[in-house]
Structure formats: C-alpha cells, structure tokens
Amino acid sequence: MANEKLRYPLITAGVGVLFFLAVDTEPAFAHKDKHTAEQLQAFEEVFMEQVKIGDLLFHGDPETQKRLNVNLSNTGTACAMCHPYTSDTHPHQFPKFQEQMNEFATLRNMINWCIEKPNEGEKIDPDGPAMKALEAYIYWSNRNSKLDPGRH
C-alpha cells in the first residue's frame, strides 16, 4: 500500500524532469561547430603521424616493428625494396580479384599476402595499428592516383 501511495508523486516528478529536459536543454548534434584551422591541423597531424609510422614499417625499420610488435619479414627484405615510392602497390585498384590469392581481395589482404609470401614474415592483425599505418602510408603516397577499383 505504501508503494501505491508513492506512485503518483514519483510519476509526476518524472514527467516534470522530462518536461524540463525537453524545454531547457539543447538538442544533440553530430557536428555542431564549424571546423577551426587548429582542428583541421590536428586531424592532419594525426594522419601524417600514421603515414610516417607506415613509411618506417614499409621500409623495414626494426624499432618501429618492435614497438608495434610485428615482424614484417624474416628475409631481411622490406616492402619498399620491391615497391619504391609504394609503386606497383595500386591501392586505388582495390578491392579486386587478386590472381596470386585467387580471391576477391582488399588492400589489407594484399599487404598480408606480401608479408607472408615474398617477405616470409608474420601476418599482422588486419585491424591493428601496424596495418592502419601501412595503409595510411600507401594511400598517402598514392593520393593523386586515379581511383579505379577492380582494375587489374
């Protein structure tokens, strides 16, 4: 019985709170402010930091591999030895059917194939920091290439 006595005052208070929230608070927006130059610079810095890490990984830097706990090669070779300037990596053509893998592949699939086959290294987490950095560097270096997915 005591609970029933309390019910109506509680409901009344709850409705009051909801009314207050509906009337007196700002609605939530995903992008409520215009971007400032500082923000854009910060975004760029975040991206370029990943590009630089990817560049170091791509060129076989042992310290960066150790820090990210990856082993991209067991033969002394590095990605850049076959792909100077990331040439012939063709990120703009993925996803596509990749002959060597005999499957429809993404750039990340191809990166791991290269690590495992020619480099005889150890496959990396496809969503991990090393993969993201490699992807950032390869895309950055090819940023002026023509997007052409599926092209061989």
Add this chain to the structure above:
Amino acid sequence: MKWTRSCVSLALIPLHKSLLYGTTGAAAYGLFFPLINTIDIAFAQGGQSFKFAWISDTHLYPKAVNKRFVEKATRAIQEVQAMNPPADFLIFGGDMAQLGDPVELQLGAELLKEITIKKVFIPGEHDWYLDMGATWNKMFGAAPWSFDYKGVRFVGLDTVSHAEDFWTSRKMSAKERMGNMATLDGTLGGAWAAVGAEQLKWLNSTLASWGKDKPVVIFSHNPLYEYFPPWNFWVRDWRGVHEILKPYSNVTNIHGHTHQVLYNEIGKLRSIGMLATSWPWPYAPEGVPILTRPMIRVDPGEPFDGVGWSIHTMDPTGHVENQYKMWRKEVFADAGVDSNAQDSHEVLSPRVADRI
C-alpha cells in the same frame, strides 16, 4: 686467356634498326621493337664475334638471413659456367652485397668461384658505403679500368663512390650510412650516382688513343643518362660523359642498378639495362625511355620470376647484341595490362619519414 689489342675494320658505320623505325614504333607495345634479342644487319666484316656474360645485383645477405637470393645468384652462376661454348669473360656489374658486409661480399666471392672464365668487376652502392669501398677494392679490385679484347675497348666505371657526405654532420654510424644508401627511394643519399671529374678526365684520356669508329663498351652500375634521378637511375654528370663520348660512333653502355629491361639511345650511345638476380624493380614513375620495350609484369609470389642475367654477343661489326636470360618464357609485355610501365592511373609521392 690473353687480352690483346686488335681492331675491327669497319667499311660502314652500323645503322641500328631503331633509327629506321624511330620512336613511333617504340611507343606502341609489341609492334616495332627490334632493339633487343634480334640480330642486327652486319654492314662490315673484319671483327671477331664473341660472347661475354653479365651478372649483377645479387644483393646477397648472409646465407642464414636470406637463402632465396643465394639460390638465384647460384642459378645464374651455374648457367654462365654451363655456357657452351663458354663466354670469353664475365662482367659482374655491382651490388653483390645488400649491406656491404664483408660476410656478404665473401659469400659472393665464394659463389663466383664456380665460374672459371675471366671475371671483371665494378662496384654498386650496396658494396661500398659500409666501409667506403675498402673491402670491395681489396677483394675485387678498384675501378675504373679498361682493357682491349678482339678489337673492342672495354671500360669499367665506378659510378657509386661520389655521394655527398650526409653522414658526418648527422653523426651516423657506418651501418646507418649504409642503410640509407641501400634504400632506393631514400632521400638522404641524394644524387649520389656520378662519374666524377677525375674519372671523366680518365675516361677522356683512355679513349683518346682509340679510333673514333672502333667499338667501345662501357660497363657502369648506373645508367649513363637521365632516367629517374630520385632513384639514381642516372649519373648526375651524364652530360659530361656524353660530351666525351660524342666523337665515338660505336659506344654501348651496359648497366645494372635498375633491375629491369631497359633500352635507350642518345646520339650514338646505346644503353642496355640489365636484370638483377635478386628481385625486379617496377619502372620508375617517369622517364622510361621511349625506345624501351617494357618487360612483362611478374608474379611476386614466384621468386625466380622477372630476374636473371644476360649473354652479350659482339658481332663482327662491333655491335653488341643482348639476350636477357630471364627465367620465364616471355620477357616482354605485349600490352599495357601486362606491364607496370606507363600506368597513367598511378601517381606517386616521395617518402616522408627520412626527410629532415
């Protein structure tokens, strides 16, 4: 074998077919590419035909680190030794080692012992920048050099030892210096490939005693023209080289470093790029000579694809004919889709992480 001076009597100057076809033919895949692997018309008699072999860019690591590169170098070496009749000599065109380590150079020397014909050597940058050529020169002799053989003057150049000093001010160790120089698309090494003023002078005086119409073959690690400077697919003083060579009507440059099928002609100088035994490089983003018939795009999963060595045949006119010994059936691309040259969709940027 005795190395003698003799001369070829030329009734007419050989005219290469590319001069007849011009660049129109060279621009289209598979239509008119008679430049390599064909027999040129002999306009004159009197010289002697002979063969020599080229191996380069083995990029050996210590055996325990990388067996594949050893296997590929070994295959080339065995094939040279198996030539019947044998080649008259082997030219090793540099980059025997990957990181200039004496262990790597010693491994190369051991493997090359299997070849019993005369061997001559020029250095690559990978052989040089750990100890600034000390081990290389001790083991394989210093360049430049020249010798005359069956009417041809052969010249071997050092195009790798002239890098500007980027290491002292940065307090780099010898290994760090070597590591930077071993990175093709690195930025610190800069335009390191050069013949240098002293060697240019030497080249000029070495050729001065040679007839202007007699055949000259120049071996260099880097190409003696401007193909793609950022990867040192050139020598920075190539204009000086061409100035010296201008009076000579029959000069062929055979070079390594580019790891790909290449052909060019500038004036009367022919240039032929050699394969590596270690791995092929994609064509540079720009500057591929229009006279080059691009090589086929190879399978990165097949270690023996796109690499190999070369047999050069000197015909009686003093014309060098190159035969790529690539370990695959088809060497050349017939269509753009089978080549990585001239891909207009691909636009690349230099690396960033080693820039100051």
